[in-house]
Amino acid sequence: MKRLALLLFAFCFGALQASAFTFTDDAGDSYTFDKVPGKVIVLNSSNLELFIAAGGKPAAYGESGTMPAYLNEYIKGVPSVGRVQSPDLERIVAMNPDLVIGMNFPFHISLKNSLKQAGIPLAVFGVHDRNDLTAKMEIFGQITGNPDKAFQKVASINSDIEKAQKTFGKPSKKVLVVYGTPESFNMALPASFIGEIAELAGGMNIAGRDMKGGTGMYSGFVPVSLEYVTMADPDMIFIISHGNKSTPAADSQLKKQPAWSALRAVREGKVISLPFDTYGINPTVRLGEAVLELSSLMYPELYK
Amino acid sequence: MKHGIQTDPENGKRLVTAFFGTGLLFCGLLISVAKGSVGVSLSDFLAVFTAADANQGIYQVIMNIRLPRILTGGLVGMNMALSGAILQSVLKNPLADPGIIGISAGAGLAAMVVMILFPAMSAIIPPAAFLGAVGAALIIYFIAYNGGAHTLRLVLAGVALSAFLAAFMSALTVLFSDRVQGTVNWMAGTLHGKSWNHFYMVLPYSIVGFFGAVFGAKYLNILALGDDIARGLGLQVEKAKFLLTLLAALLAASAVSAVGLMGFVGLIIPHITRLIVGSDNRFLIPFSALFGAVTVIFADTAARTLFSPYELPVGILMAFIGAPFFLYLLTRGIK
Structure with a gap:
């Protein structure tokens, strides 16, 4: 019985260890999570696409004028935290998310400190090119706890490009x-x-x-x-x-x-x-x- | 009056300036037609005008891109400089430029609304900018009018309305930050992609404006003596002020509607001209027109060729080169 309990404990610990992860955002800050963040707010449309493609379900999103049609459909029913350029900090803090994902531009970077004081991490990402997309999908796969889905998405993008070529x-x-x-x-x-x-x-x-x-x-x-x-x-x-x-x-x-x-x-x-x-x-x-x-x-x- | 001109000790200097200015204009035209991101040999260049089966690409470059662009630039420089010279005299304010009567803010807001909210209707940008500019100028004039358009009230009303309109522009920039990229060139003033349609759009205003300003120069001289003295000399002060301001508004609006916001020329060229030929408007006006055209033509040639085949908006380059030159003239004048 004792041995069984030990085994169970070891198993649980192992599972916990497996889901712990660390990543670095585009501003160079490092983030460590011991488990997949449950409540994630995504502030901009590009990162929202990555997050959803990697199998994530956003808790809230930032509004943007350039959302593609499919994304507009998807976010119906998801609460908004204001516009990309001016997200509502009070609403974000009130939701107490595990992670906020923003765009790699000065305004979102400057929000990092304000949110840090409320104990909320804000990571910023931007996709520069095709190679960068693969790297970012890997990170988003970790964040959503669904690395396989992220990997499949990258593979399907690559196969489309190969088909064209x-x-x-x-x-x-x-x-x-x-x-x-x-x-x-x-x-x-x-x-x-x-x-x-x-x-x-x-x-x-x-x-x-x-x-x-x-x-x-x-x-x-x-x-x-x-x-x-x-x-x-x-x-x-x-x-x-x-x-x-x-x-x-x-x-x-x-x-x-x-x-x-x-x-x-x-x-x-x-x-x-x-x-x-x-x-x-x-x-x-x-x-x-x-x-x-x-x-x-x-x-x-x-x-x- | 005629006798006065002949014995004016400045006359020799003015003659030399006229000679050099015209020379510079022709040099500028020649250099700018010959220079560009596409190198053109002399024989190819001549063939454009002589041979019927000239190299189609070169022909297109010279006749439909380079030449109309240079001529449009010349007209725009002339219009802005004239407008600035008139306004500085009418408002008796050395800081006056077409922006002060709301031209930049009115045109800027109108163009930005079209570019950001109705991008599919880009063909109406020039007329919209023109209406915005003239509309803003008229509103400012009528706000300032109270039994007469007092110059200080005009200037202050201009500043206030411009700030009001600029607030809308800032709002558009913030709310549609993803769409701003399409407007930056226009906001900096560029001759990129301008052709004959833009030239013909500006030309009638340039002709009317130039002769109107030259004809109005003597009234500007009288207004410079102060409203009371001008009235004493038999001038219908309010009518003269209104017509001259309207002329300045039309000149600047036509220029801005074609090439976007181009700040430097309207403010600095009249000052540079004044430092060289003096403040007698009969000379200041035509020389401002000449130097305005010369400045934009040279600046645009540089804008096209410095980083070829990339371009800089001419407005940026002009302030970059022109402002230090102006400061040089200013410090020399003070000594």
Whole structure:
């Protein structure tokens, strides 16, 4: 009997040990939990996607204007703690969560101390690129206590990307990704997330080719000279604006702009506007779908 | 009056300045057409204007991107400088610029509302910004009007309304922080992507504005003597002030609606011009127009070529180069 009790104790202890975990967030702070946190509040939409994809159920969320449709459906019935930019600290503290997950930007980082005083840990994350996505999914798998689900999600994203790459073979389309409106626009460099999606989908981004790299002062989205664009002669132009489009659609607004209208892609109608909630923000766990979709827009003949 | 001009000891200096200014304008035009992120050889360049089957890419770059952009920049610089010069005289305030009569705040808010809330309607950004600018200017004028538009009241009403409108802009920035990226270039003032449609949009205002300002210069000189003296000299002070302010508003609104908020030119160029040619508006006005155009053309050439093929908004570059130059002139003037 005594031996049995000891065995039981050892078993329980072992199980406890197995679920204890430590992770480091993007601000460099380390967090240790002896068990899976039961009540987790997620303040921004990208991290919410990761959390749900890893099998988590958020106790509350922060509202954002850029939530994809499926997420809007999901959060019906989940309490809100205010907007991403200004979460309601009082409501958060009153809920007494085990963990709060925020975005890696100055405002959420500055909330860390206020919440710490109430004994609530706040971890901040942002997904930079595909490799980072895999690393973050691993952490979220630990947080939700569902590492297998997180791993499966990463595997399905990778298989979507491989499927796209097998279909288009060797990249052969020169693309340009424009962000904004024709009156005020930037172009996406390869180092931006949409730049990475475009390249994974088989596009050769003309903004950034034979340029000094797209790092340092110029990274993400920059105004690239239209003269350069004209000479680089892209095959396709993708426009990301804040219009409420849910699916990619042909766009004719550039035809009306004399500076753009002579571009071959514009003349041939190869201008497509992309939905903001997938391509204007980092699609994170929808990366695989986004790559497949963009690839099928670039190489429609191969996807028939 | 004519005799006065001929014996003015400043005349020699003005002639030299006019000569250099015009020279700079032509140099600027030539350099800016020849320089860009796409290198163009002289023979290719000439072929654009002569050969019928010229290199299509180069032709497109020069005729539909570079040239209209440079000309738009020239007009915008001229309009902003003229507007600033007129306002500084009418309001007798050295800190006056088109922003002080609500142009920046009115245009900025209108453009931001369209860019953030109705992004699909981006074609209406220029007319919306124009209406916002002129609307704000008129509101300020009528708030300040009380049996006459007292200059101090005008300035204060301008500051107050601008702050009021800026609050809405801040609110939009905070509530739609994810959409702000699409507006930053416009807010910094850029000629990126401007073409003939923008040029033709600004041109009529530039023509009317330039001749209106040159014609109005003598009234500005009279107003500079003070309202009472001006009235004594037979000037209809209120009517002159209103028409000149309206002219300044239209000039700045047309510029801002085409290229976005461009601060520096309207404030500093009239001062630089004043330090060089003196404060007689008959000279100050046309020279401000000239230097405004020269400044924007040179600044934009730099904005396009410094980090080519990336670009900087010209508004940023102008303040970067222009402000130290202005400080240099200022300290030299004080000695």
